[in-house]
Amino acid sequence: MTSLSTRELLRSAANQLIITKQAVDLDDGLLQVELLFGLAASLDRSAVLALGLEEPTAAVHERFQTLLNRRLTHEPLAYILGEKEFFGLPFRVGPGALVPRSETEVLVEISIQRARILRQRKAVPRFADIGTGSGILAICISRAFPDALVHGIDISDSALRWARENATRLVNSEKLTFHQGSLLEPLQKSGVHDLDILISNLPYIPSEEVLDLPEEIRQQEPLVAIDGGIDGLELYRKLSLQLEGILSPEGAVILLEVGAGQISWVEEIMMSTVQNLTDHPIVSAKHRDIRKIRRVLEIRYGID
Ligand SMILES: C[S@@+](CC[C@H](N)C(=O)[O-])C[C@H]1O[C@@H](n2cnc3c(N)ncnc32)[C@H](O)[C@@H]1O
Numbered sequence: 001m002t003s004l005s006t007r008e009l010l011r012s013a014a015n016q017l018i019i020t021k022q023a024v025d026l027d028d029g030l031l032q033v034e035l036l037f038g039l040a041a042s043l044d045r046s047a048v049l050a051l052g053l054e055e056p057t058a059a060v061h062e063r064f065q066t067l068l069n070r071r072l073t074h075e076p077l078a079y080i081l082g083e084k085e086f087f088g089l090p091f092r093v094g095p096g097a098l099v100p101r102s103e104t105e106v107l108v109e110i111s112i113q114r115a116r117i118l119r120q121r122k123a124v125p126r127f128a129d130i131g132t133g134s135g136i137l138a139i140c141i142s143r144a145f146p147d148a149l150v151h152g153i154d155i156s157d158s159a160l161r162w163a164r165e166n167a168t169r170l171v172n173s174e175k176l177t178f179h180q181g182s183l184l185e186p187l188q189k190s191g192v193h194d195l196d197i198l199i200s201n202l203p204y205i206p207s208e209e210v211l212d213l214p215e216e217i218r219q220q221e222p223l224v225a226i227d228g229g230i231d232g233l234e235l236y237r238k239l240s241l242q243l244e245g246i247l248s249p250e251g252a253v254i255l256l257e258v259g260a261g262q263i264s265w266v267e268e269i270m271m272s273t274v275q276n277l278t279d280h281p282i283v284s285a286k287h288r289d290i291r292k293i294r295r296v297l298e299i300r301y302g303i304d
Contacts, residue, residue: 094162103257122196153181
């Protein structure tokens with residue numbers, strides 16, 4: 001079927017990814033095809049690299065070509081591999097769930113820092129992750145604080161299937177529960193209150209800009225995970241109106257991932273309601289992601 005060595009085959013495949021804009025450069029292209037080849041040959045990446053001048057078998061070549069074709073037709077790499085690493089953990093992902101992004105890791109880091117402070121006065125903190133998707137935030141928190149009560153909520157049943165599968169594989173906690181519904185409604189209905197930390201990465205791309213996203217995102221990842229309405233801020237407005245009675249009156253932290261340039265708008269929306277919920281002084285902080293973009297808005301009261 002082929003007289004190409006593995007190395008030549010991978011280089012040629014990486015170039016195809018670059019030409020079709022599925023890879024930004026040769027390093028990115030090679031990384032992707034090495035992972036795809038590894039899946040086709042049931043080998044880890046170092047074993048793939050060690051093949052060098054060896055020719056792949058016809059069966060491996062065929063399986064690799066099938067995987068490469070899926071990638072060339074814009075299927076996200078994580079969907080093909082069935083997995084994406086986030087915060088050092090392998091999360092299962094596929095159609096119906098947003099692929100975890102590395103810029104979201106800052107949300108976990110800050111939540112853990114704040115929860116450590118909170119734990120000095122409250123043994124069992126309560127978290128909610130709104131728009132949990134594949135469950136990444138709820139699961140990372142639940143692993144860091146196995147005693148904490150953690151609620152993951154999503155409007156999408158398909159996303160919740162991934163979240164539950166990830167929870168089964170990655171955490172061993174009966175205190176992590178997932179709920180289907182819009183924003184805080186499922187918690188309101190089941191009488192959950194006194195939340196200490198609310199974290200959320202809601203869809204924030206303005207509807208018109210969704211059309212400009214790469215095909216890989218626009219056509220393959222769920223629209224409900226991306227489209228934030230006319231100005232991208234619709235769900236923050238709705239969320240802000242649901243906060244009354246759900247946060248702990250003694251102190252709480254809200255941590256929201258936002259799009260580039262949106263942070264001050266979201267701050268204004270949240271502050272306008274949070275200031276009516278407490279007599280504590282309110283602190284607002286803006287945190288940058290790994291690309292130095294102001295990505296996470298933090299609003300807290302009663303917690304230093
Ligand atoms: C940007 S994704 C984030 C997923 C995950 N938290 C992450 O960081 O990878 C937004 C998630 O919010 C969910 N979502 C959209 N509208 C919602 C709503 N009204 N209530 C609850 N979840 C919603 C989507 O289904 C999607 O899983």
